[in-house]
Amino acid sequence: MRSLWHRLILLLGPRVAFSFIKFLQWTMRIEEVNGEILRDLRARTNAIGAFWHGRLLMMPLVYKGRGLKVLISRHRDGELIGRTVQIFGFGTVRGSTTRGGTSGIKGLIRALKGGYDVAIAPDGPKGPRYHVQPGVIELAKVSGCPILPLSFSASRRKVLQTWDRFLIPLPFSRGVFVWGEPIWVDPEADEREMSRKAILLEERLKEVTELADHYFDKAK
DSSP states (O other), X not given: OHHHHHHHHHHHHHHHHHHHHHHHHHHSEEEEESHHHHHHHHTTOOOEEEOOGGGOTTGGGTOOSSXXXXXXXXXXXXXXXXXXXXXXXXXXXXXXXXXXXXXXXXXXXXXXXXXXXXXXXXXXXXXOTTOOOTHHHHXXXXXXXOEEEEEEEESXXXXXXXXXXXXXXXXXXEEEEEEOOOBOOOTTOOHHHHHHHHHHHHHHHHHHHHHHHTTTGGGO
């Protein structure tokens, strides 16, 4: 029975998730802050978009570019997310950004070299929440592409009591995507420098998330 239920979720869940995200898009007014950062970079290089796992629901709506591949975990929930982003027209790479997640990193490197941008939730798939796993820094080092911090929030939202504090915007609310300044990792960076970059990415992701969460405070 459990196996049947799982297959049913994988069959229907992605289409339901896609329809729900599009419904939110149709009913919300969504703004973008610092979008020129991505546009400026796009003229020069591919980029690695990074956002907290708990803010991934609306991320398919922000990307408009040459092509995107998303890192999807091999966890059961990853299959549902992967099939959903494919409906939006994005490619997927299976793996993780934890130590040992080499297959995912190699797949993302191939995507970047093939002209794609890539997207990662560096604290996924299981946390710790708001902690950057080392793989995203390694990816930036090897590929030479910058990491672009990104977050999303809404004027009215529901935050689930899950490990990642998953955020769901409410229909007819206002939403905002916030981009942060890019982070470059030197190809010759040692472990100490890479740790410093991971901390910097955590700080910038927290900054853009804080800005997004309070963006509509004056309007209340």
